[in-house]
Amino acid sequence: MRLYDGGRAPNPRRVRIFLKEKGIEIPIAPVDLGAMEHRSDAFAAINPMRRVPALVLDDGTVITESIAICRYFEALKPEPPLFGTGALEIALVEMWQRRIELHLLAGIQQVFRHLHPGMKDHEVPQVAAWGEANKPRVLEFLALLDRELAGRRFAAGDSYSVADITGLIALDFMRAAKMSVPAEFTHVGRWYAELSARPSAKA
Amino acid sequence: MRLYDGGRAPNPRRVRIFLKEKGIEIPIAPVDLGAMEHRSDAFAAINPMRRVPALVLDDGTVITESIAICRYFEALKPEPPLFGTGALEIALVEMWQRRIELHLLAGIQQVFRHLHPGMKDHEVPQVAAWGEANKPRVLEFLALLDRELAGRRFAAGDSYSVADITGLIALDFMRAAKMSVPAEFTHVGRWYAELSARPSAKA
Numbered sequence: 001m002r003l004y005d006g007g008r009a010p011n012p013r014r015v016r017i018f019l020k021e022k023g024i025e026i027p028i029a030p031v032d033l034g035a036m037e038h039r040s041d042a043f044a045a046i047n048p049m050r051r052v053p054a055l056v057l058d059d060g061t062v063i064t065e066s067i068a069i070c071r072y073f074e075a076l077k078p079e080p081p082l083f084g085t086g087a088l089e090i091a092l093v094e095m096w097q098r099r100i101e102l103h104l105l106a107g108i109q110q111v112f113r114h115l116h117p118g119m120k121d122h123e124v125p126q127v128a129a130w131g132e133a134n135k136p137r138v139l140e141f142l143a144l145l146d147r148e149l150a151g152r153r154f155a156a157g158d159s160y161s162v163a164d165i166t167g168l169i170a171l172d173f174m175r176a177a178k179m180s181v182p183a184e185f186t187h188v189g190r191w192y193a194e195l196s197a198r199p200s201a202k203a
Numbered sequence: 204m205r206l207y208d209g210g211r212a213p214n215p216r217r218v219r220i221f222l223k224e225k226g227i228e229i230p231i232a233p234v235d236l237g238a239m240e241h242r243s244d245a246f247a248a249i250n251p252m253r254r255v256p257a258l259v260l261d262d263g264t265v266i267t268e269s270i271a272i273c274r275y276f277e278a279l280k281p282e283p284p285l286f287g288t289g290a291l292e293i294a295l296v297e298m299w300q301r302r303i304e305l306h307l308l309a310g311i312q313q314v315f316r317h318l319h320p321g322m323k324d325h326e327v328p329q330v331a332a333w334g335e336a337n338k339p340r341v342l343e344f345l346a347l348l349d350r351e352l353a354g355r356r357f358a359a360g361d362s363y364s365v366a367d368i369t370g371l372i373a374l375d376f377m378r379a380a381k382m383s384v385p386a387e388f389t390h391v392g393r394w395y396a397e398l399s400a401r402p403s404a405k406a
Contacts, residue, residue: 048347049302061291068298075290087278088264095271099252130333144251 002027003069004043006052009033010105010169011066013203015053017165018070020200022077036121067097070162082162089157096156096163103141105170110134112177135179142185149187153194160198168195205230206272207246209255212236213308213372214269218256219406220368221273225280239324270300273365285365292360299359299366306344308373313337315380338382345388352390356397363401371398 005028006012019026031037031052039050047054047064055063055072063069074083084093113123114131145167149155155163171192174180181188195201208231209215222229234240234255242253250257250267258266258275266272277286287296316326317334348370352358358366374395377383384391398404 048350049306057291063291063294063298065298065301068294068301071297072290072294075293087275088260088266090278091266091271091275094274095266095268098268098271103252125332125336127330127333127336129328130330133328133330147251 001058002029002056004029004031004046004052004054004056006031006033006038009052010109010173011051012053013172014066014165014169015055015069016203017168017200018082018162019073020203021080021082021160021165021198022073024073024077067162080160082160082165084156084159084161089159093156093161093163097161097166099141100145100155100163100166100170104138104145105166105173107134107138107141108170108173108177108179111138111179112173115178116176138174138179139182142181142188146185146187149191154191164191164195165200167191168201172196204261205232205259207232207234207249207255207257207259209234209236209241212255213312213376214254215256216375216406217269217368217372218258218272220371220403221285221365222276223403223406224283224285224363224368224401225276227276227280270365283363285363285368287359287362287364292362296359296364296366300364300369302344303348303358303366303369303373307341307348308369308376310337310341310344311373311376311380311382314341314382315376318381319379341377341382342385345384345391349388349390352394357394367394367398368403370394371404375399 003015003026005016007030031043033052037043038047038052044050046056046062049064051064053064053066053069055069057063063072071083074081084090111131111134113119114126114134115128120126145155152158154160155167171181171188181192183189206218206229208219210233234246236255240246241255247253249259249265252267254267256267256269256272258272260266266275274286277284285296287293314334314337316322317329317337318331323329348358355361357363358370374384374391384395386392
């Protein structure tokens, strides 16, 4: 088994944090995103979508999509559960994982991809107006998340889950998008500090 | 239990098709998206994100995000399995569900939301250049999907899964975005015809 990794990009990091929380170690093959190695024909033979991360199993089967890779390891090693247990918790973890991914992480990624000068060869065409349109949406979602986190410790309830991992990689990625968490969102700030203090945050 | 539904919009439909495939019937509360009922303060009390669908349990707990609602019912009634069984199949279903959602459905939704005149009060601001930028990406993903479907019956393998449901709602939604599946993609065409012929497609 081998994990094709992408350094500081959010999705590869999501898998590394997940593995660290699970206590799983696997061989890592670095892919140089800055040098566009993921866009090469050699890498397309592994993942035709030319994206990282990609997990290659010993029989050659390839699993891509960071959350799919995480679910693979959750099924192989259920403890500690990071996708919830029982119908309701499974649903709430999925709900918050998706809300945070679609309304926070994806929004920040659009700001970064469409406004950062360094992305002009990666995001073609860059549409600045679309990048700008995402900024207020990210802040609006942070306001909602702040109200939610006033009442509980983690994104989906009292237990740490993959929804928190997505939250951490999203908030860390705000810097690349030249954004930051407004100081008024104290509950988000408290949550972000706790997630950042876990050993897995260094993965 | 009550499901707040949104008629022909893709995500509410995804849940209805899923329930039909599972053989589950629950009370439905229609929400009039055309009249912006989902943006009202009354509906925000159910889902602060002002989106449908939303499932309200008997104790008042609210589950939103169509896939989270589907996972809730998958956990309550595992047969027939629509999210896969066993680590590898679970991972491959998740991989294809996400690829189809992020690169097909989401792309078509961006074309619709940013280019359709009827969406100007729903998508503010409409960014036409971003809508246009999604069209070639949708076609590029369909080309990849066509090569994949040359070798198997369903999106994630030999079994029907939630990835196929996402595929069906995405392809049906192309019409609203004034797009269609190019005739050259014969494997996508065969797959689309088979999904459309299932009784659940009418849900």
